[in-house]
Amino acid sequence: MSSSSDLWVLDVWKGYRPDEPVLRGVNLSVPAGSLSAVLGLSGCGKTTLLRAIAGFERTQRGRIALGTRTLDDGHICVAPERRGIGYVPQEGALFPNLTVQANIAFGLSRAERRGKIVDELLELVGLARLARRFPHQLSGGEQQRVALARALARRPEVILLDEPFSSLDASLRTAVREEVSALLRRQGATTVLVTHDQEEALSLADSVAVLRDGVIVQQGTPAELYTRPADERLAGFLGSLNLLEANFEDEWAHTVLGRLRLHPDPNRAPNLKRGVVIVRPEQLRVSPGEEPADGLPGTVEQCSYYGHDALLHIRPKEGHGEDTLIARVRGEKALPAGTAVLLTARGSVSAVG
């Protein structure tokens, strides 16, 4: 891999119609050698952002730079073929008239094509025996790996992946996903992965940036995002949750579940007395029975069993809050509806809104 540089996206604006910008000042930094995910619902502008980085769209304002090299600042706009940025679109987009080998060699010079690069890449993605096949003779996962090898062939500084796994079957997706991310890490490639799948973003990326309505609402490590989301919507997008009303006192929140420690957050107003905290389902501990007395008494209303774990919907006993709470328990601890339980919470929580 070539010495990679950081990728910077600074206050980038882009729209197709004058008064409807798709990107409204996007800021994103991708450190060299890291895998960053851009997570967002469809229509939030994530593909536009990726295409602007690749050079297929011009930005209207702002700056995109690779290390010290400006790629696009509204005046200068480096052509896609001169950026040194590899692009893997949805469904691979292999050239249907070329073999696997010719696809991978597409961007190489004549001399490079004669060398070992193509063979090495075929070896790397484990498709050496399919070199002479045509794209339509490959499975979805194989096509995806060829598309990746093709993008890697020119040793680009950055690789862009546009929802690369969404067209794969669920059974295949996890395996291809892990393979690809392991491969990219071995290569030390700087990677931007665009996805709408929060599980994919959290499990693969070093850093996740959440794009909503054309702006990045939060960028951080997967753990930061999950435990300390910027707002309630984002929290809900990243996984199921319970929202509890709370009275704040120093670093503590008083809720129906008792006293819970708050994550340190420098942005929280110190004089805030009341608010809402997020408690993830896996933070709830469920014990059958009505004793001991410290804990929230309730009844299992519904149980969704997934094998490895189960989600319990628990209705608190009268006088202990209104809303149903969701708790995640290990599969073998699943309880039938109607069971009386006691709920306690563990770990720290964060306040929102």
Add this chain to the structure above:
Amino acid sequence: MSTLAPPKPGARRGLLRALSQRRRPPLVTTFGAAIAAALVLLPLVFLVIEAQQSGWGVVSRILFRHETAMLLWNTFRLVVACTALCAVIGVAAAWCVERTSIPARRVWAVLLVLPLGVPDFVVGFGWVSLEPSLQGYLAAVLIMTLSLYPLVYLPAVAGLAGVDPALEEVARSLGLGPWKVFWRVTLRQMLPAVLGGCLLVTLGLLAEYGAFEIVQYQTFTVAIFTEFKLGFDTAAACALSLVLVLLGVAVLAGEFNLVGHGRSSRSGPGARRPPARVRLGRFTLPALFALFALCALGVGVPIGSLIYWLIRGGSSTLPSASILTDTAHTALFSAAAATLATLLAIPVCAAAMRHRNRLTILIERLALLPQALPGLVVALGLVSFSVRYALPLYEGALELIVAYAILFLPLAVVGVRAGLANAPVYLEEVGRSLGRRPTSIWLRVTLPLIAPGLGVAFCLVFISSCTELTATLLLRPTGVNTLASQFWAYTSDFSYGAAAPYAGLMVLISAVPAYLLTRRMSTLALMRRR
């Protein structure tokens, strides 16, 4: 290791490139599309100019005389009868072949399309040379129905293939009998395709000249030709042409509206099963007989008549040696026109598909407009243009080639569109992200992918140009004959034996590309069905 160029701050090349980048079609595309649009408009503009020069008083006198009303009535009753018959025959034949247990389906599928390969005026020749009393309205209806029904049959087949069998099964489970299902579900679903076919039939009827001349049935085209060639009355010819253009444009507008309403409501990725075929049982024989009769009348009579005259004529009048030169001219002009039309269609389609906006859509529609323009009308417009502004072009080979290219541009657009659909723009983007320049990507990826579509476009235009009659009669260079013009000269003299070899060669010459085309089409159809 690094293969990348070091950063060049403020590179000027980047700026220039940026200005021409994205969202705006490349210069070649814009330029080519503009030329195509201008060529289509040229004959129309000159028709208007010509009519204006003779003064609107003269024009309105021509338009409101009794004969014009008669022409309108003739055209109207012909269109109604032929279109209705073609619709019934086309849908019934398509259903028989695609949805029943009829034996030898593949043979019928080929035979039923064959009339498209025989020019209408040759069909007219076939019937009238055998039975000279065939004249007037009924003869015109018979001949045109037998020549044009495939224009409904083909879209009906495609429409039937597009009907989701699950819809029919659901309708059955909701208590509808097979006939009601056909009427309320199947036919409803294929209706846009069938109506589109009917409009093509109407346009064909509006444009036809040769067959009507042979059966002595007066329509607009026949009257225009007579005014221009025999009466030397350009004003009258142009005035009547404008009426014809208006009729055609009205029909075409109907077709554009239909295309917009094609809907498919299948949700979910579930694979579609092939439909169950209706067992004909004791209706097998009558159905076979009906298809046989249709093919015998539509293909058997004209081809049989040709063969009859070839054998009979062969003994008395040997074809002159000039038949070889005429064949060469036909092939040459048609090939040149096919190349030109295909080249013009590429920028039109590329602009409309990849840079969709009001202007590019308008240009694409302009390129499809010649469907509504009879060859006669385009030829008249070009004559007017060259006589006024480009005399050296008048009656030159180039003018004839351009006329063919304009006339059959819509066919080229159809082929090129299908080709471009195989080369989505993201492939070119990936190519650029791999460091290739746009031209090199075009040659290595786009061109190979659209080549089959270009082939289809070329073949379609070639076949149509080979058998074009009216523009050829008006525009062919002095002293140069094509197969069609020579055939027409002999037929007008009632020298059927001498005419037959020319028609035979015409059919043969267009048979090769037609064969290539059907193979290509069936592969396309197969791919779609899969």
